[in-house]
Amino acid sequence: MKNNSRRGFMGKAFGAVAGVGAVASLYAMKRSWDPLPSVKAAGFTTLDMSAYKENELVTEKWRGKPIFVLKQTADMVKKAEANPKDMERLIKIGNDYFMVCLGLCTHLGCIPGYDSDEKSFLCACHGGMYDFTGDVTKAPPPRGLDIPPFKIDGNKLVLGEEGPEYKKMLENGTTLRA
Amino acid sequence: MAHFTKATSLHDWLNQRLAIDTLRRVLATEYWIPKNINFLWAMGMVLAITFGLLLISGIFLLMYYQPNVNLAFDSVNYTIMQEVGYGWLWRHVHGVAASVVFLIIYIHMFTGIYYGSYKKGREMIWLSGMLLFVAFSAEAFSGYMLPWGQMSYWAGMVITNLFSGGSLHADGLVEWIRGDYVPAQAFLNRFFMLHVLLIPLAILGLIGLHFGALRIPHVNNQDGEEIDFEAEAAKYKAGDKANSKVIAFVNDFMSKDMMVVGIYLIFFFYLVFYHYDFAMDPVNFDPADGLKTPAHIYPEWYFLWSYEILRPFSTNTGLIAFAFAQVIFFALPFLDKSPNAVPASRRGLFKYWFWAMLIDMIILTAMGKVPPEGAFSTIGLYAALTFIGLWIALPFITKTEKKV
Numbered sequence: 001m002k003n004n005s006r007r008g009f010m011g012k013a014f015g016a017v018a019g020v021g022a023v024a025s026l027y028a029m030k031r032s033w034d035p036l037p038s039v040k041a042a043g044f045t046t047l048d049m050s051a052y053k054e055n056e057l058v059t060e061k062w063r064g065k066p067i068f069v070l071k072q073t074a075d076m077v078k079k080a081e082a083n084p085k086d087m088e089r090l091i092k093i094g095n096d097y098f099m100v101c102l103g104l105c106t107h108l109g110c111i112p113g114y115d116s117d118e119k120s121f122l123c124a125c126h127g128g129m130y131d132f133t134g135d136v137t138k139a140p141p142p143r144g145l146d147i148p149p150f151k152i153d154g155n156k157l158v159l160g161e162e163g164p165e166y167k168k169m170l171e172n173g174t175t176l177r178a
Numbered sequence: 179m180a181h182f183t184k185a186t187s188l189h190d191w192l193n194q195r196l197a198i199d200t201l202r203r204v205l206a207t208e209y210w211i212p213k214n215i216n217f218l219w220a221m222g223m224v225l226a227i228t229f230g231l232l233l234i235s236g237i238f239l240l241m242y243y244q245p246n247v248n249l250a251f252d253s254v255n256y257t258i259m260q261e262v263g264y265g266w267l268w269r270h271v272h273g274v275a276a277s278v279v280f281l282i283i284y285i286h287m288f289t290g291i292y293y294g295s296y297k298k299g300r301e302m303i304w305l306s307g308m309l310l311f312v313a314f315s316a317e318a319f320s321g322y323m324l325p326w327g328q329m330s331y332w333a334g335m336v337i338t339n340l341f342s343g344g345s346l347h348a349d350g351l352v353e354w355i356r357g358d359y360v361p362a363q364a365f366l367n368r369f370f371m372l373h374v375l376l377i378p379l380a381i382l383g384l385i386g387l388h389f390g391a392l393r394i395p396h397v398n399n400q401d402g403e404e405i406d407f408e409a410e411a412a413k414y415k416a417g418d419k420a421n422s423k424v425i426a427f428v429n430d431f432m433s434k435d436m437m438v439v440g441i442y443l444i445f446f447f448y449l450v451f452y453h454y455d456f457a458m459d460p461v462n463f464d465p466a467d468g469l470k471t472p473a474h475i476y477p478e479w480y481f482l483w484s485y486e487i488l489r490p491f492s493t494n495t496g497l498i499a500f501a502f503a504q505v506i507f508f509a510l511p512f513l514d515k516s517p518n519a520v521p522a523s524r525r526g527l528f529k530y531w532f533w534a535m536l537i538d539m540i541i542l543t544a545m546g547k548v549p550p551e552g553a554f555s556t557i558g559l560y561a562a563l564t565f566i567g568l569w570i571a572l573p574f575i576t577k578t579e580k581k582v
Contacts, residue, residue, distance in 0.1 A: 039358050064360035066469045107493055109339045111471035124473050126550055142493045
């Protein structure tokens with residue numbers, strides 16, 4: 001009986017040591033799978049916004065992901081003004097309006113294609129569609145194309161930094177944090 | 179200290195130290211298999227042999243493969259395919275076996291479902307088998323990443339995106355799994371590790387569990403007959419082999435098993451030498467490009483049925499339906515409320531359930547391959563709803579089943 005209680009104590013003591021060790025190792029393992037600091041640091045891209053042409057989709061790269069930049073024509077802006085939700089998605093630089101979005105379908109991450117005649121995006125994977133401001137017009141995508149964090153710097157746009165215009169978009173639900 | 183005597187032979191020397199005679203008796207010559215079975219009972223051995231082929235071809239591929247985003251594509255498509263002597267053989271054996279192994283797994287599974295081999299003490303065989311199915315799926319997916327072609331990259335993108343959980347928007351989890359914002363070096367390296375070490379280790383352990391789970395309930399038979407294995411084994415050992423309902427695993431059963439394996443291997447190497455292209459997606463012969471999605475992304479044929487359950491619904495519903503499809507087969511022994519462990523042909527409504535499920539999964543597979551447009555979308559949606567409906571109906575139709 002005395003021996004049994006001693007063994008019981010030893011068992012519990014080992015259990016405590018092993019438990020602490022297991023939790024600590026799991027934490028170390030989790031951290032080892034985290035993105036490396038070098039990967040995180042390479043997360044900024046600067047775009048010169050004076051170089052884009054109207055209604056011509058240009059794909060830039062930010063954090064390894066495609067970024068769609070589409071300068072709006074006067075006609076497109078007029079259409080967007082009719083729908084305040086669309087207008088909120090556009091970024092104004094000088095007197096020009098731009099759609100700047102993550103070029104990944106919000107369904108499962110394929111890259112939609114742009115049809116400049118129809119002025120809309122089609123995702124070939126599961127048939128989702130978006131208009132010229134990146135707002136969703138046909139399911140399965142649950143929401144419009146995400147807008148990357150940006151900061152307006154004169155004629156330039158810095159992707160990866162959160163400027164006041166981007167924070168406003170987050171607040172009014174125009175985009176999720178991408 | 180055991181008592182050792184001077185050995186009279188190498189066999190005796192080993193026997194004193196490792197009890198090889200006892201091992202052979204327990205594992206082979208006195209491990210009893212019912213006589214009343216057919217060629218479908220050889221699928222386990224066919225799977226074990228195919229796993230062996232995957233292991234051996236994988237070892238040779240591993241010697242030249244480079245898990246680096248800049249080198250991986252060429253190390254497979256140039257070094258292994260063009261430079262290494264018979265490198266093409268290992269790659270084609272590996273690719274064909276990875277595809278065929280799922281065909282055999284599905285035959286093995288549906289054999290078990292048809293003959294009721296997942297109940298009356300055989301639940302652990304079914305559960306360990308399902309764990310093996312999950313492990314093989316993870317092994318197939320991680321291996322598919324390694325050539326770092328367009329399909330590798332985009333399958334990696336789409337499948338890891340599933341972990342964002344739709345509206346839960348758990349992007350942190352997805353980035354943690356990838357080790358980057360997109361599939362890149364960290365992603366390739368960790369899936370390489372999973373493919374060549376962690377998952378194969380898990381598979382080996384699970385195969386041990388699967389075999390062990392078979393030991394006490396024994397193999398089922400064509401009529402679901404409950405055999406008194408001890409009594410039948412006694413008859414066999416007494417020399418009355420004709421009247422005994424069982425035979426020894428080795429050599430009686432094994433000789434038939436290996437006959438089926440022989441026929442299978444002829445079919446297998448016919449595919450390897452003349453039709454390996456079915457296991458090699460042409461799109462994956464373009465190097466990975468994160469800025470260009472292939473026009474039509476689809477998984478390998480063995481994942482199409484569950485992919486088709488994901489596809490016709492909106493994101494959240496689709497994910498829930500997909501998750502349901504992934505785990506529901508685990509619940510089979512518990513959703514089947516019937517006391518009968520006999521072939522489906524003698525089980526009333528379950529007979530129709532079995533064939534409906536098999537045909538539905540074939541339809542889902544076919545619809546998963548074609549673009550999601552027009553009539554195909556509609557057929558896919560109804561097939562997905564049928565799949566879910568059949569599982570909901572299972573406890574009710576089996577509860578009313580008469581005892582046979």
